[in-house]
Protein backbone atom coordinates (compact mmCIF):
# COMPACT_ATOMS: atom_id res chain seq x y z
CA UNK A 131 0.00 0.00 0.00
CA UNK A 132 1.35 3.41 -0.93
CA UNK A 133 0.11 5.08 2.22
CA UNK A 134 1.81 2.89 4.82
CA UNK A 135 4.99 3.73 6.71
CA UNK A 136 7.19 0.64 7.02
CA UNK A 137 9.18 -0.43 10.07
CA UNK A 138 12.93 0.18 10.15
CA UNK A 139 13.49 -3.60 9.76
CA UNK A 140 11.40 -3.72 6.56
CA UNK A 141 13.29 -0.77 5.12
CA UNK A 142 16.64 -2.38 5.98
CA UNK A 143 15.51 -5.56 4.23
CA UNK A 144 14.54 -3.58 1.11
CA UNK A 145 17.96 -1.90 1.05
CA UNK A 146 19.78 -5.19 1.65
CA UNK A 147 18.12 -6.67 -1.44
CA UNK A 148 20.28 -4.35 -3.52
CA UNK A 149 23.31 -6.44 -2.56
CA UNK A 150 21.86 -9.89 -3.22
CA UNK A 151 19.60 -9.29 -6.24
CA UNK A 152 21.18 -10.21 -9.61
CA UNK A 153 21.87 -7.08 -11.65
CA UNK A 154 19.64 -8.23 -14.50
CA UNK A 155 16.68 -8.06 -12.12
CA UNK A 156 17.38 -4.45 -11.14
CA UNK A 157 14.52 -2.04 -11.82
CA UNK A 158 15.66 1.21 -10.22
CA UNK A 159 12.71 3.12 -11.68
CA UNK A 160 10.23 1.27 -9.44
CA UNK A 161 8.34 4.13 -7.68
CA UNK A 162 8.06 1.99 -4.55
CA UNK A 163 11.83 2.28 -4.04
CA UNK A 164 11.39 6.06 -4.02
CA UNK A 165 8.38 6.11 -1.73
CA UNK A 166 10.34 4.06 0.78
CA UNK A 167 13.59 6.00 0.16
CA UNK A 168 15.41 2.69 -0.33
CA UNK A 169 16.75 3.24 -3.87
CA UNK A 170 20.20 4.54 -2.88
CA UNK A 171 22.10 1.22 -2.61
CA UNK A 172 20.67 0.12 -5.99
CA UNK A 173 22.28 3.11 -7.70
CA UNK A 174 25.50 2.71 -5.68
CA UNK A 175 25.82 -0.81 -7.04
CA UNK A 176 24.92 0.20 -10.58
CA UNK A 177 27.52 3.00 -10.63
CA UNK A 178 30.14 0.48 -9.43
CA UNK A 179 29.23 -2.64 -11.39
CA UNK A 180 26.99 -1.78 -14.34
CA UNK A 181 26.86 1.99 -14.90
CA UNK A 182 24.88 1.71 -18.15
CA UNK A 183 22.26 -0.85 -17.20
CA UNK A 184 19.39 -2.42 -19.12
CA UNK A 185 16.13 -3.34 -17.40
CA UNK A 186 14.08 -5.69 -19.59
CA UNK A 187 10.84 -5.65 -17.62
CA UNK A 188 9.26 -2.91 -15.61
CA UNK A 189 5.91 -1.18 -15.17
CA UNK A 190 7.28 1.34 -17.71
CA UNK A 191 8.57 -1.23 -20.20
CA UNK A 192 12.27 -1.81 -20.95
CA UNK A 193 14.74 1.02 -20.32
CA UNK A 194 18.42 1.85 -19.97
CA UNK A 195 19.74 3.50 -16.80
CA UNK A 196 22.71 5.86 -17.02
CA UNK A 197 23.99 6.37 -13.50
CA UNK A 198 27.41 8.06 -13.54
CA UNK A 199 27.81 11.85 -13.47
CA UNK A 200 30.02 12.21 -16.56
CA UNK A 201 28.03 9.69 -18.58
CA UNK A 202 24.84 11.63 -17.90
CA UNK A 203 26.49 14.81 -19.21
CA UNK A 204 27.50 12.96 -22.35
CA UNK A 205 23.99 11.77 -23.10
CA UNK A 206 22.55 15.23 -22.29
CA UNK A 207 24.81 16.91 -24.85
CA UNK A 208 24.35 14.39 -27.66
CA UNK A 209 21.08 15.70 -29.11
CA UNK A 210 21.62 14.18 -32.50
CA UNK A 211 21.25 10.70 -31.01
CA UNK A 212 19.29 11.22 -27.77
CA UNK A 213 15.97 12.95 -28.36
CA UNK A 214 13.56 14.64 -25.95
CA UNK A 215 10.70 14.58 -28.48
CA UNK A 216 7.23 14.02 -27.12
CA UNK A 217 6.33 12.09 -30.30
CA UNK A 218 8.80 9.42 -29.11
CA UNK A 219 7.53 9.34 -25.54
CA UNK A 220 8.96 12.53 -24.01
CA UNK A 221 11.19 13.12 -21.02
CA UNK A 222 10.00 10.77 -18.29
CA UNK A 223 10.42 7.05 -17.80
CA UNK A 224 6.67 6.67 -18.19
CA UNK A 225 5.50 6.86 -21.81
CA UNK A 226 2.44 8.96 -22.35
CA UNK A 227 -0.39 7.52 -24.41
CA UNK A 228 0.19 8.78 -27.99
CA UNK A 229 -3.34 10.25 -28.18
CA UNK A 230 -2.74 12.28 -25.06
CA UNK A 231 0.66 13.71 -25.92
CA UNK A 232 1.01 17.44 -25.54
CA UNK A 233 4.02 19.25 -26.82
CA UNK A 234 6.12 21.58 -24.74
CA UNK A 235 9.59 22.90 -25.37
CA UNK A 236 11.14 20.60 -22.76
CA UNK A 237 10.09 17.75 -25.05
CA UNK A 238 11.30 19.25 -28.31
CA UNK A 239 14.62 18.93 -30.11
CA UNK A 240 16.57 21.63 -31.93
CA UNK A 241 15.69 23.88 -33.70
CA UNK A 242 12.08 24.27 -32.48
CA UNK A 243 13.16 23.99 -28.88
CA UNK A 244 15.36 27.10 -28.91
CA UNK A 245 12.71 29.37 -30.44
CA UNK A 246 10.07 28.52 -27.82
CA UNK A 247 12.54 28.62 -24.92
CA UNK A 248 13.63 32.09 -26.00
CA UNK A 249 10.07 33.36 -25.60
CA UNK A 250 9.91 32.71 -21.85
CA UNK A 251 13.59 33.37 -21.07
CA UNK A 252 13.05 37.14 -20.32
CA UNK A 253 11.01 36.07 -17.31
CA UNK A 254 14.15 34.73 -15.69
CA UNK A 255 16.69 37.51 -16.36
CA UNK A 256 18.41 39.03 -13.29
CA UNK A 257 16.56 42.38 -13.72
CA UNK A 258 13.17 40.78 -13.92
CA UNK A 259 14.00 38.53 -10.98
CA UNK A 260 15.04 41.55 -8.87
CA UNK A 261 11.54 42.94 -9.36
CA UNK A 262 9.97 39.61 -8.46
CA UNK A 263 12.15 39.29 -5.35
CA UNK A 264 10.32 42.09 -3.52
CA UNK A 265 6.99 40.39 -4.07
CA UNK A 266 8.33 36.95 -3.11
CA UNK A 267 9.89 38.33 0.11
CA UNK A 268 6.69 40.09 1.18
CA UNK A 269 4.59 36.98 0.65
CA UNK A 270 7.15 34.69 2.32
CA UNK A 271 7.18 36.96 5.37
CA UNK A 272 3.37 36.91 5.62
CA UNK A 273 3.26 33.15 5.29
CA UNK A 274 5.91 32.62 7.99
CA UNK A 275 4.34 35.16 10.38
CA UNK A 276 1.07 33.25 10.25
CA UNK A 277 2.54 29.87 11.21
CA UNK A 278 1.29 28.33 14.48
CA UNK A 279 3.63 28.22 17.50
CA UNK A 280 3.83 25.34 19.94
CA UNK A 281 1.69 22.99 17.89
CA UNK A 282 2.36 20.45 15.16
CA UNK A 283 1.60 21.35 11.53
CA UNK A 284 2.48 20.11 8.05
CA UNK A 285 5.39 22.10 6.58
CA UNK A 286 4.62 20.85 3.07
CA UNK A 287 1.09 22.22 3.03
CA UNK A 288 1.52 25.38 5.11
CA UNK A 289 4.85 26.56 3.67
CA UNK A 290 6.25 24.67 0.68
CA UNK A 291 3.02 24.36 -1.31
CA UNK A 292 1.68 27.74 -0.30
CA UNK A 293 4.82 29.69 -1.22
CA UNK A 294 5.52 27.97 -4.53
CA UNK A 295 1.88 28.34 -5.51
CA UNK A 296 2.00 32.04 -4.70
CA UNK A 297 5.16 32.42 -6.79
CA UNK A 298 3.47 30.73 -9.76
CA UNK A 299 0.36 32.86 -9.40
CA UNK A 300 2.62 35.93 -9.58
CA UNK A 301 4.50 34.55 -12.62
CA UNK A 302 1.29 33.89 -14.54
CA UNK A 303 -0.66 36.81 -13.06
CA UNK A 304 -3.18 34.11 -12.18
CA UNK A 305 -6.41 34.92 -10.23
CA UNK A 306 -5.20 34.93 -6.62
CA UNK A 307 -8.21 33.26 -5.00
CA UNK A 308 -7.95 30.29 -7.39
CA UNK A 309 -4.20 29.77 -6.95
CA UNK A 310 -4.49 26.33 -5.33
CA UNK A 311 -5.84 25.09 -8.65
CA UNK A 312 -2.27 25.46 -9.91
CA UNK A 313 -1.06 23.10 -7.21
CA UNK A 314 -3.74 20.58 -8.04
CA UNK A 315 -3.03 20.67 -11.80
CA UNK A 316 0.68 20.30 -11.21
CA UNK A 317 0.09 17.26 -9.00
CA UNK A 318 -2.36 15.80 -11.50
CA UNK A 319 0.05 16.29 -14.39
CA UNK A 320 2.67 14.10 -12.74
CA UNK A 321 0.57 11.60 -10.78
CA UNK A 322 0.31 7.93 -11.66
CA UNK A 323 -3.42 7.05 -11.60
CA UNK A 324 -4.31 4.15 -9.31
CA UNK A 325 -6.15 3.17 -6.14
CA UNK A 326 -3.75 5.14 -3.94
CA UNK A 327 -3.08 7.93 -6.41
CA UNK A 328 -4.68 11.36 -6.57
CA UNK A 329 -7.05 10.04 -9.23
CA UNK A 330 -8.12 6.47 -9.85
CA UNK A 331 -8.01 6.41 -13.65
CA UNK A 332 -6.32 8.05 -16.63
CA UNK A 333 -9.75 9.33 -17.73
CA UNK A 334 -10.17 11.23 -14.47
CA UNK A 335 -6.67 12.63 -14.87
CA UNK A 336 -7.44 13.83 -18.39
CA UNK A 337 -10.74 15.38 -17.27
CA UNK A 338 -8.90 17.59 -14.77
CA UNK A 339 -6.23 18.53 -17.31
CA UNK A 340 -8.98 19.51 -19.74
CA UNK A 341 -10.43 21.75 -17.03
CA UNK A 342 -6.94 23.28 -16.67
CA UNK A 343 -6.76 23.87 -20.42
CA UNK A 344 -10.19 25.55 -20.48
CA UNK A 345 -9.29 27.83 -17.58
CA UNK A 346 -6.03 28.91 -19.20
CA UNK A 347 -7.68 29.34 -22.61
CA UNK A 348 -9.90 31.98 -21.01
CA UNK A 349 -6.86 33.75 -19.54
CA UNK A 350 -5.00 33.41 -22.85
CA UNK A 351 -7.85 35.14 -24.72
CA UNK A 352 -7.82 37.96 -22.15
CA UNK A 353 -4.06 38.43 -22.58
CA UNK A 354 -4.27 38.49 -26.37
CA UNK A 355 -6.85 41.25 -26.12
CA UNK A 356 -4.58 43.28 -23.82
CA UNK A 357 -1.28 45.01 -24.64
CA UNK A 358 1.81 42.81 -23.85
CA UNK A 359 2.63 42.56 -20.11
CA UNK A 360 5.47 40.90 -18.23
CA UNK A 361 3.66 37.75 -17.01
CA UNK A 362 4.39 34.39 -18.58
CA UNK A 363 0.99 33.99 -20.21
CA UNK A 364 1.20 37.38 -21.85
CA UNK A 365 4.74 36.62 -23.03
CA UNK A 366 3.54 33.42 -24.70
CA UNK A 367 0.35 34.99 -26.07
CA UNK A 368 2.36 37.74 -27.79
CA UNK A 369 5.69 35.95 -28.53
CA UNK A 370 6.33 35.29 -32.22
CA UNK A 371 7.37 31.65 -31.66
CA UNK A 372 4.45 30.84 -29.36
CA UNK A 373 1.41 32.97 -30.28
CA UNK A 374 0.23 30.56 -32.96
CA UNK A 375 0.68 27.39 -30.92
CA UNK A 376 -2.04 24.77 -31.32
CA UNK A 377 -4.08 23.72 -28.28
CA UNK A 378 -1.85 20.73 -27.48
CA UNK A 379 1.32 22.78 -27.62
CA UNK A 380 -0.29 25.54 -25.54
CA UNK A 381 -1.38 23.19 -22.78
CA UNK A 382 1.95 21.37 -22.94
CA UNK A 383 3.95 24.56 -22.35
CA UNK A 384 1.63 25.66 -19.56
CA UNK A 385 1.90 22.36 -17.75
CA UNK A 386 5.66 22.50 -18.21
CA UNK A 387 5.85 25.87 -16.51
CA UNK A 388 3.41 24.90 -13.76
CA UNK A 389 5.15 21.61 -12.97
CA UNK A 390 8.62 23.05 -13.57
CA UNK A 391 8.04 25.84 -11.10
CA UNK A 392 5.88 24.02 -8.60
CA UNK A 393 6.89 20.50 -7.65
CA UNK A 394 10.59 21.14 -7.86
CA UNK A 395 10.86 24.24 -5.70
CA UNK A 396 8.20 22.90 -3.33
CA UNK A 397 10.11 19.70 -2.73
CA UNK A 398 13.40 21.51 -2.24
CA UNK A 399 11.76 23.72 0.40
CA UNK A 400 10.55 20.64 2.24
CA UNK A 401 13.82 18.78 1.64
CA UNK A 402 15.88 21.69 2.96
CA UNK A 403 14.19 21.61 6.35
CA UNK A 404 14.47 17.84 6.54
CA UNK A 405 18.17 17.95 5.59
CA UNK A 406 18.93 20.52 8.29
CA UNK A 407 17.00 18.56 10.88
CA UNK A 408 18.98 15.42 9.98
CA UNK A 409 22.25 17.41 10.18
CA UNK A 410 21.94 19.59 13.30
CA UNK A 411 25.59 20.65 13.16
CA UNK A 412 24.96 22.16 9.69
CA UNK A 413 21.79 23.89 10.97
CA UNK A 414 23.88 25.44 13.78
CA UNK A 415 26.51 26.56 11.28
CA UNK A 416 23.84 28.25 9.13
CA UNK A 417 22.23 30.03 12.09
CA UNK A 418 25.61 31.33 13.18
CA UNK A 419 26.52 32.50 9.68
CA UNK A 420 23.55 33.25 7.35
CA UNK A 421 26.03 34.29 4.62
CA UNK A 422 26.41 30.56 4.03
CA UNK A 423 23.04 30.68 2.25
CA UNK A 424 25.04 31.28 -0.94
CA UNK A 425 26.34 27.72 -0.86
CA UNK A 426 23.56 26.19 1.24
CA UNK A 427 20.96 26.75 -1.50
CA UNK A 428 22.77 24.86 -4.31
CA UNK A 429 23.88 22.18 -1.85
CA UNK A 430 20.31 21.52 -0.79
CA UNK A 431 19.20 21.39 -4.45
CA UNK A 432 21.86 18.73 -5.04
CA UNK A 433 20.90 16.92 -1.84
CA UNK A 434 17.21 16.80 -2.65
CA UNK A 435 17.48 16.33 -6.45
CA UNK A 436 13.75 17.11 -6.82
CA UNK A 437 13.57 15.55 -10.28
CA UNK A 438 15.17 12.12 -9.98
CA UNK A 439 15.64 11.65 -13.70
CA UNK A 440 15.06 12.84 -17.24
CA UNK A 441 14.61 10.46 -20.13
CA UNK A 442 15.71 10.47 -23.77
CA UNK A 443 14.92 8.19 -26.72
CA UNK A 444 17.66 6.93 -29.06
CA UNK A 445 17.23 8.12 -32.65
CA UNK A 446 19.76 5.59 -33.97
CA UNK A 447 21.79 2.61 -32.76
CA UNK A 448 24.60 3.82 -30.53
CA UNK A 449 27.34 2.04 -28.65
CA UNK A 450 27.87 3.58 -25.23
CA UNK A 451 30.39 2.33 -22.64
CA UNK A 452 30.43 -1.06 -24.33
CA UNK A 453 26.63 -1.41 -24.40
CA UNK A 454 24.59 -1.49 -27.58
CA UNK A 455 21.72 0.99 -27.33
CA UNK A 456 19.21 0.40 -30.14
CA UNK A 457 17.21 2.95 -32.11
CA UNK A 458 13.96 3.62 -30.21
CA UNK A 459 15.35 2.55 -26.81
CA UNK A 460 14.43 4.56 -23.75
CA UNK A 461 17.45 5.98 -21.92
CA UNK A 462 16.96 7.27 -18.36
CA UNK A 463 19.57 9.65 -16.92
CA UNK A 464 19.44 9.30 -13.15
CA UNK A 465 20.41 12.71 -11.74
CA UNK A 466 19.78 11.33 -8.29
CA UNK A 467 22.60 8.84 -8.86
CA UNK A 468 24.98 11.27 -10.61
CA UNK A 469 24.59 13.60 -7.63
CA UNK A 470 26.03 10.88 -5.36
CA UNK A 471 28.89 9.91 -7.71
CA UNK A 472 32.12 10.20 -5.79
CA UNK A 473 34.13 10.34 -9.02
CA UNK A 474 32.61 13.81 -9.60
CA UNK A 475 31.63 15.09 -6.14
CA UNK A 476 33.74 14.89 -3.01
CA UNK A 477 31.99 13.08 -0.13
CA UNK A 478 28.68 13.05 -2.03
CA UNK A 479 26.76 11.43 0.81
CA UNK A 480 27.70 14.25 3.20
CA UNK A 481 25.45 17.28 3.47
CA UNK A 482 27.94 20.17 3.64
CA UNK A 483 26.44 23.65 3.50
CA UNK A 484 29.80 25.32 2.84
CA UNK A 485 31.05 23.07 0.07
CA UNK A 486 33.84 24.46 -2.10
CA UNK A 487 32.00 23.88 -5.41
CA UNK A 488 28.32 23.52 -4.50
CA UNK A 489 27.08 24.06 -8.06
CA UNK A 490 28.67 20.83 -9.25
CA UNK A 491 25.41 18.93 -9.44
CA UNK A 492 22.97 17.66 -12.04
CA UNK A 493 19.68 18.64 -10.41
CA UNK A 494 18.99 21.25 -13.12
CA UNK A 495 20.09 18.98 -15.97
CA UNK A 496 22.81 19.93 -18.41
CA UNK A 497 23.03 21.18 -22.00
CA UNK A 498 20.37 22.95 -24.06
CA UNK A 499 17.47 21.93 -21.78
CA UNK A 500 19.22 22.98 -18.57
CA UNK A 501 16.54 24.45 -16.32
CA UNK A 502 15.44 27.85 -17.56
CA UNK A 503 13.98 28.69 -14.12
CA UNK A 504 17.02 27.83 -12.03
CA UNK A 505 17.79 31.39 -10.94
CA UNK A 506 14.22 31.87 -9.82
CA UNK A 507 14.31 28.60 -7.89
CA UNK A 508 17.53 29.60 -6.13
CA UNK A 509 16.18 33.06 -5.42
CA UNK A 510 13.03 31.77 -3.84
CA UNK A 511 14.87 29.29 -1.64
CA UNK A 512 17.31 31.96 -0.57
CA UNK A 513 14.58 34.41 0.37
CA UNK A 514 12.57 31.93 2.35
CA UNK A 515 15.61 30.83 4.35
CA UNK A 516 16.67 34.43 4.99
CA UNK A 517 13.21 35.09 6.38
CA UNK A 518 13.15 31.86 8.41
CA UNK A 519 16.53 32.58 10.00
CA UNK A 520 15.35 36.08 10.97
CA UNK A 521 12.30 34.71 12.76
CA UNK A 522 12.82 31.27 14.20
CA UNK A 523 15.68 29.93 16.25
CA UNK A 524 14.78 26.37 15.37
CA UNK A 525 12.09 24.40 13.58
CA UNK A 526 11.76 20.80 14.75
CA UNK A 527 10.75 17.93 12.51
CA UNK A 528 8.50 15.90 14.83
CA UNK A 529 7.42 12.91 12.74
CA UNK A 530 8.30 10.72 9.79
CA UNK A 531 8.07 12.41 6.39
CA UNK A 532 5.71 10.87 3.84
CA UNK A 533 7.37 10.55 0.44
CA UNK A 534 5.87 10.79 -3.05
CA UNK A 535 5.18 7.55 -4.93
CA UNK A 536 7.16 8.46 -8.06
CA UNK A 537 10.58 7.85 -9.54
CA UNK A 538 10.37 11.16 -11.42
CA UNK A 539 9.26 13.76 -8.87
CA UNK A 540 11.36 13.05 -5.81
CA UNK A 541 9.60 14.76 -2.97
CA UNK A 542 7.71 14.87 0.28
CA UNK A 543 3.96 14.74 0.68
CA UNK A 544 3.95 15.52 4.38
CA UNK A 545 6.50 16.77 6.89
CA UNK A 546 5.21 17.25 10.44
CA UNK A 547 7.01 20.07 12.25
CA UNK A 548 6.74 22.23 15.37
CA UNK A 549 8.01 25.71 16.14
CA UNK A 550 8.63 26.48 19.83
CA UNK A 551 5.90 28.65 21.45
Ligand code: HEM
Pocket residue numbers: 214221235236237247301386387390391392394395398431435436437440492493494495496498499500501502503504506507
Ligand atom coordinates in the same frame (compact mmCIF):
# COMPACT_ATOMS: atom_id res chain seq x y z
C1 HEM B 1 14.03 22.30 -17.24
C2 HEM B 1 14.92 20.94 -12.70
C3 HEM B 1 12.78 25.01 -11.05
C4 HEM B 1 11.01 25.71 -15.47
C5 HEM B 1 14.50 21.62 -16.16
C6 HEM B 1 15.35 20.44 -16.23
C7 HEM B 1 15.57 20.04 -14.96
C8 HEM B 1 14.89 20.98 -14.07
C9 HEM B 1 16.33 18.82 -14.51
C10 HEM B 1 16.00 19.85 -17.47
C11 HEM B 1 15.15 19.01 -18.35
C12 HEM B 1 15.91 18.22 -19.37
O1 HEM B 1 17.14 18.20 -19.44
O2 HEM B 1 15.23 17.53 -20.12
C13 HEM B 1 14.47 21.96 -11.87
C14 HEM B 1 14.71 22.01 -10.44
C15 HEM B 1 14.12 23.17 -9.97
C16 HEM B 1 13.49 23.81 -11.11
C17 HEM B 1 15.51 20.98 -9.67
C18 HEM B 1 14.04 23.72 -8.57
C19 HEM B 1 14.84 23.41 -7.59
C20 HEM B 1 12.13 25.57 -12.10
C21 HEM B 1 11.33 26.78 -12.05
C22 HEM B 1 10.80 26.95 -13.30
C23 HEM B 1 11.31 25.88 -14.14
C24 HEM B 1 11.12 27.64 -10.81
C25 HEM B 1 9.88 28.00 -13.82
C26 HEM B 1 8.95 28.60 -13.21
C27 HEM B 1 11.68 24.85 -16.31
C28 HEM B 1 11.49 24.81 -17.75
C29 HEM B 1 12.36 23.84 -18.26
C30 HEM B 1 13.08 23.29 -17.14
C31 HEM B 1 10.51 25.67 -18.53
C32 HEM B 1 12.55 23.42 -19.73
C33 HEM B 1 13.81 24.01 -20.28
C34 HEM B 1 14.12 23.55 -21.69
O3 HEM B 1 13.65 22.51 -22.14
O4 HEM B 1 14.85 24.27 -22.37
N1 HEM B 1 14.26 21.93 -14.84
N2 HEM B 1 13.71 23.03 -12.22
N3 HEM B 1 12.10 25.06 -13.39
N4 HEM B 1 12.65 23.93 -15.98
FE1 HEM B 1 13.29 23.56 -14.13
